[in-house]
Amino acid sequence: MEQLAALLNLKPSTVSHHLARLSEAGLVSARAESSSNIYSLDKTALEETTRRILSREEMSEVAADIDLDACDRNVLADFTRPDGRLKTIPARRKKLEVVLRRVIKAFEPGTRYSEQQVNEILARFHSDTATLRRELVGSNLMEREGGGGEYWRVA
Structure with a gap:
């Protein structure tokens, strides 16, 4: 998350908030690894959501x-x-x-x-x-x- 925050020039708390929202929407999944979370984009869910929105x-x-x-x-x-x-x-x-x-x-x-x-x-x-x-x-x-x-x- 810190890497993403630095890349986007945002505060880690802001990135964390948005990742939590994306996770709630089923577009991102998180797994704990040592003292941090590793986030993964669910491409299938993103494609389905995009298809529905652009229907x-x-x-x-x-x-x-x-x-x-x-x-x-x-x-x-x-x-x-x-x-x-x-x-x-x-x-x-x-x-x-x-x-x-x-x-x-x-x-x-x-x-x-x-x-x-x-x-x-x-x-x-x-x-x-x-x-x-x-x-x-x-x-x-x-x-x-x-x-x-x-x-x-x-x-």
């Missing part, structure tokens, strides 16, 4: 967040809690559309949902599922079959 799904989420302009980010910050639930449903149309574009991402394109399934998904965002459902349809982000039996995300 198409993860990258599309990251790209979607990057696509948000500063105004949209501010609206989402104002109307959402850290867990993603809505504090309130915006009354102003422009702000509501920003929130609805975020909510619609919870639905898979090409998948048909019953009203109950739609309500279960929307309940993750706000208890007023009827308003969210109506606004998603009204904003042409979601369509529904005649009597409201099935709903689907518009691509």
Whole structure:
């Protein structure tokens, strides 16, 4: 660890802290040797973690967040809690559309949902599922079959 600290120009305590975190994540293993620990990188775990992080799904989420302009980010910050639930449903149309574009991402394109399934998904965002459902349809982000039996995300 001292060698790594010197190489990186960091304090040994800092390196020790980060090695402990990497060990907790399963990316590094430690074995005791005399009065010190010998650390080894688990290349397989690193490759699997990298593959998962760089997966198409993860990258599309990251790209979607990057696509948000500063105004949209501010609206989402104002109307959402850290867990993603809505504090309130915006009354102003422009702000509501920003929130609805975020909510619609919870639905898979090409998948048909019953009203109950739609309500279960929307309940993750706000208890007023009827308003969210109506606004998603009204904003042409979601369509529904005649009597409201099935709903689907518009691509």
